[in-house]
Amino acid sequence: MYNVKLYNKISKVGLEKLDPAKYTCAEDFADYDAVLVRSAKLHDVEFPKNLKCIARAGAGVNNIPLDRCAQQGIVVFNTPGANANAVKELVVCALMLASRKIVQGANWVQSLAGTPDIGPAAEKGKATYAGPEIAGKRLGVIGLGAIGVKVANAAVGLDMEVWGYDPYLSVDGALSLSRSVKHVTELDQIFANCDYITIHVPLTPDTKNTICAASIAKMKDGVRIINLARGELVDTKAMAEALESGKVAAYVSDFASDEILAQPNAITLPHLGASTPESEDNCAMMAVKEISDYLEHGTIRNSVNFPSLKVPYEGGYRICMIHKNIPNMIASITAAVKCNIENMGNRSKGDYAYTIIDTAEAPSEANLEALRAIDGMISIRAI
Numbered sequence: 001m002y003n004v005k006l007y008n009k010i011s012k013v014g015l016e017k018l019d020p021a022k023y024t025c026a027e028d029f030a031d032y033d034a035v036l037v038r039s040a041k042l043h044d045v046e047f048p049k050n051l052k053c054i055a056r057a058g059a060g061v062n063n064i065p066l067d068r069c070a071q072q073g074i075v076v077f078n079t080p081g082a083n084a085n086a087v088k089e090l091v092v093c094a095l096m097l098a099s100r101k102i103v104q105g106a107n108w109v110q111s112l113a114g115t116p117d118i119g120p121a122a123e124k125g126k127a128t129y130a131g132p133e134i135a136g137k138r139l140g141v142i143g144l145g146a147i148g149v150k151v152a153n154a155a156v157g158l159d160m161e162v163w164g165y166d167p168y169l170s171v172d173g174a175l176s177l178s179r180s181v182k183h184v185t186e187l188d189q190i191f192a193n194c195d196y197i198t199i200h201v202p203l204t205p206d207t208k209n210t211i212c213a214a215s216i217a218k219m220k221d222g223v224r225i226i227n228l229a230r231g232e233l234v235d236t237k238a239m240a241e242a243l244e245s246g247k248v249a250a251y252v253s254d255f256a257s258d259e260i261l262a263q264p265n266a267i268t269l270p271h272l273g274a275s276t277p278e279s280e281d282n283c284a285m286m287a288v289k290e291i292s293d294y295l296e297h298g299t300i301r302n303s304v305n306f307p308s309l310k311v312p313y314e315g316g317y318r319i320c321m322i323h324k325n326i327p328n329m330i331a332s333i334t335a336a337v338k339c340n341i342e343n344m345g346n347r348s349k350g351d352y353a354y355t356i357i358d359t360a361e362a363p364s365e366a367n368l369e370a371l372r373a374i375d376g377m378i379s380i381r382a383i
Contacts, residue, residue: 002295005029008038010057011277014284018292034291036284039063047074052381053294055287058083058274059147060230061304062203070305070352073322073379077290077302081146082282083274087228088150090254090273091198092158095134098196098224098250103267105129135159140194142187142210143201143229144169144177151198153178165190191218196226203230213238222249228273231255239266298356298383307347311356316342318358318383319368324376325353336370339363352378 004018004025014036015025025036035042035054041063042054054064055077069076097103108125115121137160141152144166153176155162162181166173169183177183184190187210190197197219201207211225212235225248227234240259242248243266251266254273260266274283286302293299297313298320300306306322319337323329325348334341339359346355363382371380 002034003029003032004034004036004291005032006036007040007042008036008057010036010038010287011280011284013281014057014286014288017285017288022296023292034295036287036291037063038283047072052379053077053291055079055291057280057283057287060203062230066305071378075294075300075303075322076305077287077294078304079283079286079290080302082286083276083279084146084150086276086279087147087200087273088154089276090228090269091147091151091226092154094198094226094228094252094267095139095155095158095196095224097267098226098252099134100131101129104264134196137161137195138163138193140165140190140197141181142166142190142197142199144173144183145200146173147229148200149173149176151200152181156180160196163190163194187215188218191215192220194223195220196224198226198228199233200229201233203232208232209235209238211235211239213241216242216247219247221247224248224250224252226252228252228254228269231257236260296383298381300354305349306352307349307354309345309347309354309356311343311345311358313358316358316360317362318356319363319371320381320383321355321357321371322378322380323353323355323374324378325349325351326376329353329374329376330355332374333357333371336367336374337363338367338370 002023004023006025006027031048031050033050033052038057043065051074053075057079059078059080061076061078064076066076109122112118112122139155139160139162141148141164144164152162152164156178163184164181165184165187210233216238236257236259239251240263243251243263253260254269254271256268260268290302298318299310301308330346333355337357339361341357342360343358368380
C-alpha cells in the first residue's frame with residue numbers, strides 16, 4: 001500500500017484513478033511515498049525517508065526544492081500541457097482586455113448606478129474607452145511550448161500576424177505550430193517588431209526579468225504586453241514606469257504587485273490562468289498517472305529533475321536505481337547484480353542518471369546492499 005500526501009485540494013477525477021487497494025490519499029500523513037501538490041510551498045518541508053516522488057498538478061515547480069529532491073533521489077514531476085487550453089483561452093481574453101479597455105469601461109458604467117436615464121448617460125462615455133482591433137496586428141509569442149503553440153495558432157485564427165520565438169522548439173511543437181507563424185531566432189526581433197507580446201516560458205535564472213527596462217526600450221511605442229506565465233518574468237518596476245510614460249499602452253498580468261495595481265492601463269487578474277474545472281481535472285489525472293507509473297513500474301515521464309525512462313514491464317523483478325551521472329557507473333551496477341539481467345534501460349540528465357534492470361530472479365537483500373554501496377548511488381528500489 002502506498003501513502004500519497006495531498007498538500008492541496010486535488011481534483012477527485014484524478015484521485016479516483018488511484019486504485020484504493022494500492023493507494024491511500026490523505027492530508028495528514030507523517031510518513032508517505034508520494035506527494036500530490038498544486039501551489040503549496042515545500043521548500044521548508046522535511047521529507048520522510050520513504051518519499052519517492054512529488055507530482056505538481058501544474059507546469060511551474062518553483063514551489064518545490066528541486067536540487068534537494070534530486071540529492072535525496074526524489075523524482076519531481078509536473079504536468080506540461082494539461083492546462084494549456086485554459087491558459088490559451090485566457091490569453092485570447094487578455095488580448096481583448098489589453099485592446100478595448102473593457103474592464104475600465106465596465107467599471108465606469110458601474111459607477112453610474114442611480115444616474116437618471118442611465119442608458120444614454122453610459123453611452124456618452126464610450127469614446128473614452130475606445131481601443132484598436134487585434135486583427136491585422138502583429139503578436140509576438142515568447143516560448144513555443146504546449147501553451148505558446150496553442151496561443152500562436154489561436155491568434156492566427158483571429159487574423160493576427162504571429163511571430164514566435166523559442167530556441168528550444170521541440171519536434172512536437174514544430175509539427176503542431178501553424179505554418180502561418182513566423183519562427184524568429186532572436187528575441188530582439190519580437191521586441192522591435194510586435195504590437196502585442198505574450199510570454200510563455202518557465203521561470204529560471206536566465207528568464208527572470210525577460211521583460212525589463214532594456215527590453216522595453218527596444219519595443220514599439222504603445223506596445224501591449226501579456227504575462228500569464230510567471231510574475232518574475234517581468235520587472236514590475238520597469239513595467240510601471242513604461243505604463244506611466246505611455247511606452248507600454250497596456251499590460252495584462254495574472255500576478256499582483258503594488259506597482260502594477262497603481263497603473264490605470266494595467267489589468268491584474270488573481271492567477272486565473274489554469275483556474276478551470278477542466279484544467280484542474282486534466283492536471284490531476286496526469287499527475288496521478290505519473291506517480292502510479294513510477295511507483296508501480298519505475299517509469300519516469302515529465303520529470304523536471306531526472307531523465308525520462310520507460311522500459312517495457314512484463315512483471316517479474318525490477319530494480320530501479322537513481323545515481324550520479326559519473327563514468328563507469330553502468331559497469332559497476334552490472335557487475336554488482338548477481339542475477340541474470342533480462343532487460344535494462346539507462347538515461348542521464350545533467351548530474352544525475354536513472355537505471356532500470358529487470359532480472360530473472362528476485363534480488364537478495366545482500367545484492368541490493370551491494371548496489372547501494374556503489375559510489376555515486378543515491379537510491380535503490382526493488383519492484
